[in-house]
Amino acid sequence: MAQLTDDCFAFGGKAMRVEEAVALIAERFPPLAGTETVPLALADGRIAAGDVFARHDLPPFANAAVDGYAVCFTDLTRGAETVLPVRGRVAAGAAAGEVPTGSAVRIFTGAPMPPGADTVFMQEDVRRDGERVHLPPGLKPGANARPAGEDLGQGGLAIPAGRRLRPQDLALAAATGHADLLVRRRLRVALFSTGDELTEPGAPLRPGAIHDSNRVLLASLLTRLGVTVSDLGILRDDAAAVSARLAEAARDHDLILTSGGVSTGEEDHVKAAVEAQGRLMLWRLAIKPGRPVAAGLVAGTPFVGLPGNPVAVYVTLLFVVRPLLAQLGGALYEPPLSWPVRAGFPYRKKAGRREFVRVSLARSEDGRLEAHKFPRDGAGVLTSLTESDGLVELPDDATGIVPGDTLAYYPHALLW
Numbered sequence: 394m395a396q397l398t399d400d401c402f403a404f405g406g407k408a409m410r411v412e413e414a415v416a417l418i419a420e421r422f423p424p425l426a427g428t429e430t431v432p433l434a435l436a437d438g439r440i441a442a443g444d445v446f447a448r449h450d451l452p453p454f455a456n457a458a459v460d461g462y463a464v465c466f467t468d469l470t471r472g473a474e475t476v477l478p479v480r481g482r483v484a485a486g487a488a489a490g491e492v493p494t495g496s497a498v499r500i501f502t503g504a505p506m507p508p509g510a511d512t513v514f515m516q517e518d519v520r521r522d523g524e525r526v527h528l529p530p531g532l533k534p535g536a537n538a539r540p541a542g543e544d545l546g547q548g549g550l551a552i553p554a555g556r557r558l559r560p561q562d563l564a565l566a567a568a569t570g571h572a573d574l575l576v577r578r579r580l581r582v583a584l585f586s587t588g589d590e591l592t593e594p595g596a597p598l599r600p601g602a603i604h605d606s607n608r609v610l611l612a613s614l615l616t617r618l619g620v621t622v623s624d625l626g627i628l629r630d631d632a633a634a635v636s637a638r639l640a641e642a643a644r645d646h647d648l649i650l651t652s653g654g655v656s657t658g659e660e661d662h663v664k665a666a667v668e669a670q671g672r673l674m675l676w677r678l679a680i681k682p683g684r685p686v687a688a689g690l691v692a693g694t695p696f697v698g699l700p701g702n703p704v705a706v707y708v709t710l711l712f713v714v715r716p717l718l719a720q721l722g723g724a725l726y727e728p729p730l731s732w733p734v735r736a737g738f739p740y741r742k743k744a745g746r747r748e749f750v751r752v753s754l755a756r757s758e759d760g761r762l763e764a765h766k767f768p769r770d771g772a773g774v775l776t777s778l779t780e781s782d783g784l785v786e787l788p789d790d791a792t793g794i795v796p797g798d799t800l801a802y803y804p805h806a807l808l809w
Contacts, residue, residue, distance in 0.1 A: 408679040410789055411747050415716045418688065421674060422695055424723035425647055427578040433563045438619045439576035440724045441562075445552035448570030450542035455506040457483075458537045462497040462519060462526050463510035466534040475528045479521075483507060497526050506538055513537035545569060555725035557619065577723045580620040583642035584611055587628040587635070587654035587663055588701065606775065607652040607706050611699075614710055615650075617809040618718055628654065628663070636666040643670075643694035647721055650714065653701030663698050667691055679746040679789060682772035683709040688717075695721065702772035708749050708784070711808060729808050731786065731801040737763035741793040751781040752802070764800060778805070 409417075428442040457463060462479070469475045477497040483489045485503035492498045492507040500506075500513060512534055520527040545551060551565050552558070558574070566574060591605040592598055605627060612622045625642060628635050628651065635654070642649050654663035664687050667673060671690035678686045682705035687698035697714055699706050711729060719726035734754065742748050752764040764785050767777045783804035787794065794800065 408677040408684060408746065409675050410679045411712055414675050414678055414686075414688070414713060417674060418713075418717050419720050419726075422717060422720050424577075425580070425721050428575055429578055430573050430575050432573045433567055433571070436558050436563055436566075436574050436576060437560060439558050439574075439579075440619075440722050441552050441554055441556045441558060442575040442577050442723065443554045444550055445566055445571065445574060446569075447545045447547055447549045447551050450547050451544040451565075451569050452539055452541060455538060455540050457500045457502055457504050457506060457513045458539050459513060459515045460501050461514045461516045461537065462528070463492060463500040463507055463513050463538070464497045464528065465492065465494070465509055466512045466532075468495050469512075469528065469532075470530070472530050474530060476522075476525055477528065479524050479526050481507065497528070511535055511538060553725070555723055557724055580647045580718060580722050581623065581645070582615055582620045582718075583623050583625055583646040583649045584608060584615070585625050585628045585638070585642075585649070585651045587630070587651055589630045591627050593627075606703055607699075607701070610703055610706060611650065611652065611710065614707075614809055615718075618715065620718060620722075630654075630662060632662040632665060635662045636669055639663075639666050639691045639696070640670055643692040643696075646694060648717070649691055649694060649696045650699065651697075652699045652706050654698065663687070667696055667698070671696070678709070678713065680709065680712070681742075681746055681748040683713075684746075686713055688713075700772070703775050704751070704772040704777060707778060711803075712749075729803050731803045733799045734762045734764045734785070734802040736785070736794050736796055736798040736800050738766040739793070739795050740766065740787070742787055742791065744790050744792050747789045748787040749784040749803075750787065751777040751783075752785050753780075753782045754802075764802060781805070783808075 464477060477495065479499055480493050480496040481490060481498040483498055483500045483504040485501055487504060489505040489507040492510045498507050498510060512532060514528050514532060515537060518529060551569050552562050586605045586608045590602055592602045594604050594609060608624060612624055615622050623646060628638060639649060651663050667687060667689055670692050673687055673689035676687045677684055682702060683700055685700050686709050689696055699709050716726050751767040754762050754764055757763045767781045769777060783802055785800040785802050
């Protein structure tokens with residue numbers, strides 16, 4: 394459970410820009426303590442708790458990059474074919490004896506270079522004649538030989554602290570002598586939906602009710618982000634009950650995350666419950682969809698209240714909660730990658746807020762990728778997420794776009 398200081402978390406006035414909110418989160422929420430050592434097989438997706446250094450050179454010895462013949466370059470005749478006797482054979486995993494002066498050694502990929510040899514001819518480029526090999530001219534010194542430490546030298550930085558470990562990081566750790574790694578413990582996130590209108594998925598719908606999809610969406614995405622999720626169900630529209638359950642969740646979680654109930658309606662009790670037990674850091678972001686976002690503390694534990702509409706939940710989890718999770722988990726935050734695409738639609742917006750529009754991609758007649766807006770607006774349209782390819786970002790100060798403008802595109806498939 395995080396116990397953070399409770400000062401200077403009040404916020405009022407105009408809506409806060411996204412980058413201001415992310416910067417404030419980074420300033421006010423320190424990384425949480427707690428590490429553990431895990432074997433490489435269990436380290437994928439975890440956060441490195443410290444720098445990881447190579448315990449030996451990679452590769453640990455000079456070796457052949459191809460199957461062929463190892464020679465000393467100075468034994469070659471410049472500009473003409475060289476014929477050398479073949480004396481010795483070295484396979485991968487074997488020890489290599491010194492190559493006699495004026496001779497070649499048969500060698501295989503990954504085998505250690507014999508002392509005295511520095512260059513390897515590919516077997517496809519030479520002609521073997523009994524116990525002699527004919528070597529063509531033109532090869533450079535050191536060709537097809539990998540020196541010790543070519544990839545990474547002993548003591549070199551293999552993995553920086555804060556990196557979310559990927560399979561390639563684990564392979565590098567293994568190759569440089571590590572069987573396990575020190576990682577940050579997983580964050581524990583308490584997850585609620587709010588509202589009397591919600592019914593559990595699969596249950597019969599009473600009049601005026603809807604099935605709760607936000608918890609399913611959030612739990613799945615949070616799991617992909619590497620946290621441990623406690624699904625604590627639905628908070629009904631009762632101020633005392635909301636306050637009590639948030640306080641209970643604060644005791645053994647690192648973050649409380651809710652959806653719905655943070656606006657200003659008479660039945661929106663979450664914001665008031667947070668203010669009664671802590672302070673708000675921000676409330677209302679200059680973002681669409683997703684304006685009503687509350688962040689602060691509940692009994693010393695970080696809290697974020699997301700909007701109630703599922704598309705707004707998706708967008709704010711990506712651009713607000715994700716950097717918070719990185720900060721709390723001691724990870725190096727890497728913003729989602731985007732690439733430029735051409736707008737295939739016109740759009741008008743208000744200046745002063747960042748907007749994310751759901752789009753699908755198609756190739757235009759000139760072969761370039763072009764973004765086309767999903768035909769139905771609304772932050773409650775779930776099919777706009779399932780039937781689109783991604784999001785395009787419209788900057789805060791823009792007032793609109795016209796076909797042909799260049800937009801930053803975030804594909805759903807690469808966001809999580």
